[in-house]
Amino acid sequence: xxxxxxxxxxxxxxxxxxxxxxxxxxxxxxxxxxxxxxxxxxxxxxxxxxxxxxxxxxxxxxxxxxxxxxxxxxxxxxxxxxxxxxxxxxxxxxxxxxxxxxxxxxxxxxxxxxxxxxxxxxxxxxxxxxxxxxxxxxxxxxxxxxxxxxxxxxxxxxxxxxxxxxxxxxxxxxxxxxxxxxxxxxxxxxxxxxxxxxxxxxxxxxxxxxxxxxxxxxxxxxxxxxxxxxxxxxxxxxxxxxxxx
Numbered sequence: 001x002x003x004x005x006x007x008x009x010x011x012x013x014x015x016x017x018x019x020x021x022x023x024x025x026x027x028x029x030x031x032x033x034x035x036x037x038x039x040x041x042x043x044x045x046x047x048x049x050x051x052x053x054x055x056x057x058x059x060x061x062x063x064x065x066x067x068x069x070x071x072x073x074x075x076x077x078x079x080x081x082x083x084x085x086x087x088x089x090x091x092x093x094x095x096x097x098x099x100x101x102x103x104x105x106x107x108x109x110x111x112x113x114x115x116x117x118x119x120x121x122x123x124x125x126x127x128x129x130x131x132x133x134x135x136x137x138x139x140x141x142x143x144x145x146x147x148x149x150x151x152x153x154x155x156x157x158x159x160x161x162x163x164x165x166x167x168x169x170x171x172x173x174x175x176x177x178x179x180x181x182x183x184x185x186x187x188x189x190x191x192x193x194x195x196x197x198x199x200x201x202x203x204x205x206x207x208x209x210x211x212x213x214x215x216x217x218x219x220x221x222x223x224x225x226x227x228x229x230x231x232x233x234x235x236x237x238x239x240x241x242x243x244x245x
Contacts, residue, residue, distance in 0.1 A: 014193075014194075016192050016193045016194060017193055017197075017230065017241070017243055019189070019192060020189040020190060020192055020193050020197070020241060021230050021232060021241050023186075023189040024186060024189055024190075024199060024232055024239075024241060025232045025233050025234055027185065027186065028232065028234050028237070028239060029233075029234045031075075031077075031159055031175070031177075032140055032159060032161075032234055032235075032237065034071065034074075034075055034175075035140065035159045035160065035161045035173060035174055035175060036140065036161045038067060038068075038071050038081065038083075038161070038173045038174075038175075039083075039161040039162065039163040039172070039173035040163075041067050042064055042067055042083050042098075042163055042173050043163040043164055043165055043170070045063070045064060045067070046060055046061075046064075046163075046165050046170070047165055047166060050165065050166070053166075054089065054165045054166040054167075054168045054170070055089065055090065055091040056085055056089050056090050056091060056096070056165065056170060057091045058091075058096075061085075061096065061098060064082075064083065064098045065082070065098055065100055065110060067082075068081045068082040068083075068098065068099065068100035068108075069100055069108050071175065072100060072101075072102055072108055073108070075175070077177055077181055077182070077185060078102070078175040078176065078177055079101060079102050079156075079176050079177065079178050079181065080099060080100065080101040080102070080111065080175060080176035081099070081100060081173075081174070081175040081176070082097065082098045082099035082100050082111075082173070082174070083097070083098045083099070083163065083171055083172065083173045083174075084096075084097050084099070084125050084126075084131055084171050084172055084174070085097070085098075085170060085171035086126065086135065086169060086170055086171045087126065089165065089168065089169070089170040089171060094115070095115040095125070095126070096115075097113055097115070097125070098110075099111045099113070101176075113125075128143065129141065129143040130142075130143040130158040130159075130160040130172065130174060131160065131171075131172055134160050134161065134162040134172045135162065135169055135172075137236075138162055138169070139161075139162070139235070139236040140159070140160065140161045140162075140235070140236045140237065141159075141160045141161075141172075141236070141237070142157065142158070142159055142160075142201065142202075142237040142238070142239070143157070143158045143160070144156055144157035144158055144201070144207070145157055145179055145201075145205065145206075145207055145216050145217050146158075146217075148176070154178055154179070154180065155178065155179040155180075155216050155217065156176050156177065156178055156179070157176070157177045157179065157182070157207065158174055158175070158176050158177075159174055159175050159177070160172040160173065160174030161173055161174065179207070179208065179216055182207070182208055183208065186199065186208055187208065187210065190208065190209070190210035191210045193210060193243055195243060195244035196209070196210065196211045196213040196214065196243070196244050197209070197210050197211075197214075197241065197242060197243035197244070198210065198213075198214035198220075198241075198242050198243075199239065199240075199241060200220060200229075200239070200240050200241075200242055201237075201238060201239060202237070202238025202239070203219065204219055204220045204221070204240075205217055205218065205219050205220075206218045206219075206220065207239075214242075220242065226244060226245060227242055227243065227244055227245065228242070228243060228244075228245045229241065229242045229243075
């Protein structure tokens, strides 16, 4: 298993590594900003619909799907987008989801989850990292890569941002990106680095690598003289670029 060292000083970065780090930071930062915008749009619509209460009604959720569809139309790298609501923020205390996906045909459609506790495919999203971490920290989150068994059954990254209604945490807005859809977007930057390199998450798991040295989902240990790391300047997500020194 490969391992990495602590963050290196930017002044000793090669041109290729610096270029890759900047390109990755810019692209991922844009995704994070788009998710924040989606969260704000959903929260604003809900606050306009709810007067005198922060409890989200079914009527107030009508029309939120248009934001998901607009997000997917604009950001073609995403395969799913929408919002998950905290049960305590919903009027009847039930779980509620407004999530849309892009089918293989390119058609956008609403995705229905099994939200019945105890059922075989019950989707208890409030316990999943993209939701629970955002609820606990109040900041943007990134979960993955993980295999999405309830959806596409392939490696996925989920970006999310908390949303509040009248000052109270109400859930998260986010998007799913398949790793295979990231490859044509980020691989050119990684392949510009001479030698093995990879984008890793906060848990040191590989999101994408430029060679067979780093496989998606592989966890790399910390500290070895041969490899180094530079943290990407995307707040809260904990992403790093690792590369051979």
